[in-house]
Amino acid sequence: xxxxxxxxxxxxxxxxxxxxxxxxxxxxxxxxxxxxxxxxxxxxxxxxxxxxxxxxxxxxxxxxxxxxxxxxxxxxxxxxxxxxxxxxxxxxxxxxxxxxxxxxxxxxxxxxxxxxxxxxxxxxxxxxxxxxxxxxxxxxxxxxxxxxxxxxxxxxxxxxxxxxxxxxxxxxxxxxxxxxxxxxxxxxxxxxxxxxxxxxxxxxxxxxxxxxxxxxxxxxxxxxxxxxxxxxxxxxxxx
Amino acid sequence: xxxxxxxxxxxxxxxxxxxxxxxxxxxxxxxxxxxxxxxxxxxxxxxxxxxxxxxxxxxxxxxxxxxxxxxxxxxxxxxxxxxxxxxxxxxxxxxxxxxxxxxxxxxxxxxxxxxxxxxxxxxxxxxxxxxxxxxxxxxxxxxxxxxxxxxxxxxxxxxxxxxxxxxxxxxxxxxxxxxxxxxxxxxxxxx
Numbered sequence: 140x141x142x143x144x145x146x147x148x149x150x151x152x153x154x155x156x157x158x159x160x161x162x163x164x165x166x167x168x169x170x171x172x173x174x175x176x177x178x179x180x181x182x183x184x185x186x187x188x189x190x191x192x193x194x195x196x197x198x199x200x201x202x203x204x205x206x207x208x209x210x211x212x213x214x215x216x217x218x219x220x221x222x223x224x225x226x227x228x229x230x231x232x233x234x235x236x237x238x239x240x241x242x243x244x245x246x247x248x249x250x251x252x253x254x255x256x257x258x259x260x261x262x263x264x265x266x267x268x269x270x271x272x273x274x275x276x277x278x279x280x281x282x283x284x285x286x287x288x289x290x291x292x293x294x295x296x297x298x299x300x301x302x303x304x305x306x307x308x309x310x311x312x313x314x315x316x317x318x319x320x321x322x323x324x325x326x327x328x329x330x331x332x333x334x335x336x337x338x339x340x341x342x343x344x345x346x347x348x349x350x351x352x353x354x355x356x357x358x359x360x361x362x363x364x365x366x367x368x369x370x371x372x373x374x375x376x377x378x
Numbered sequence: 379x380x381x382x383x384x385x386x387x388x389x390x391x392x393x394x395x396x397x398x399x400x401x402x403x404x405x406x407x408x409x410x411x412x413x414x415x416x417x418x419x420x421x422x423x424x425x426x427x428x429x430x431x432x433x434x435x436x437x438x439x440x441x442x443x444x445x446x447x448x449x450x451x452x453x454x455x456x457x458x459x460x461x462x463x464x465x466x467x468x469x470x471x472x473x474x475x476x477x478x479x480x481x482x483x484x485x486x487x488x489x490x491x492x493x494x495x496x497x498x499x500x501x502x503x504x505x506x507x508x509x510x511x512x513x514x515x516x517x518x519x520x521x522x523x524x525x526x527x528x529x530x531x532x533x534x535x536x537x538x539x540x541x542x543x544x545x546x547x548x549x550x551x552x553x554x555x556x557x558x559x560x561x562x563x564x565x566x567x568x569x
Contacts, residue, residue, distance in 0.1 A: 167548055170407065171492045175400035215460055218489070222453040229452065245499055248452040252492045254404055322398045323559035330552030338544025
């Protein structure tokens with residue numbers, strides 16, 4: 140049912156999720172937890188890894204059942220599968236990582252409606268093999284983790300003056316702008332990061348275009364010169 | 379009564395669902411580029427959140443808790459929300475084709491709007507009574523509608539501004555949202 144696409148190798152698949160189609164900075168998906176839990180690096184990483192876990196399981200399961208489920212009711216079925224996996228994750232975190240469970244709060248059950256997970260299920264796992272789907276999930280999950288940890292690192296460092304991870308203090312500065320750990324700071328930091336990434340992309344595209352223009356101009360010159368030479372040769376031969 | 383008023387006010391402005399709770403951001407950024415779209419989405423969300431907030435409360439306290447099934451709440455709630463959206467879509471289609479014309483396209487999107495499931499879960503987390511849950515759901519979703527409509531006006535104006543290429547669209551929208559969040563922080567002093 141899907142159009143024939145080139146199959147990506149596992150490595151390409153992971154790079155696609157991490158950089159080219161980074162869910163946070165490029166696709167702008169899953170914004171609620173991205174803004175909501177990134178007040179500290181620990182929370183950001185915890186959320187990212189939780190989504191990675193859920194994504195690997197749901198992509199595997201959905202790829203497994205992709206040929207059994209009638210396409211009319213696939214979305215409700217996917218949502219139930221995702222909700223099951225998320226409930227499992229809730230139990231695991233509540234039992235083993237109570238601190239993380241408490242600090243993620245409502246955003247943990249809300250992984251069910253995270254657009255990345257349903258999006259990958261619908262766009263990728265529903266018509267790819269299990270093997271490919273797992274690597275797609277790893278790439279996307281790591282990309283999301285990268286996005287969240289970048290954002291939370293910046294916010295925690297500038298907002299509180301130090302970054303804590305597993306009880307260690309990674310950085311310490313004497314100044315802090317508390318504004319950045321508040322809701323308004325979340326919007327601002329993400330807006331700036333996405334804006335900077337887009338600006339770099341626009342610049343790159345412009346440079347590429349400039350180089351192409353020079354190449355085209357050069358090619359045209361060579362062509363014109365060749366034509367002139369041919370014309371001169373012809374004239375010489377004629378007379 | 380005073381408590382309910384405070385609750386209504388808090389959920390509408392001070393703890394605004396978009397600007398301070400970060401729920402429903404996807405649709406907030408997605409449909410806020412046009413006024414008509416924002417209003418349609420806002421109204422659809424208002425109906426669904428208010429209805430599903432009350433229904434999930436009833437299901438949780440009348441069925442899940444007596445039956446010792448509270449661990450199932452995430453699955454049950456998402457199913458209720460999905461069913462709710464379907465029923466509402468059919469009902470609107472049958473009784474008010476006019477309203478369906480303006481809200482119809484937004485209804486299927488609402489199932490995966492985290493604000494809906496979020497409000498249902500917050501109702502339980504905050505140990506609300508049924509009246510409180512109703513007030514909280516209604517005013518939270520009104521807060522969503524208000525912010526998304528105001529924001530769509532801002533974004534329409536921003537189209538006229540000379541913004542650097544890389545910041546057009548989402549990035550500048552996020553920065554505008556940040557300023558709005560700062561403004562809404564001012565309401566904290568009112569209570």
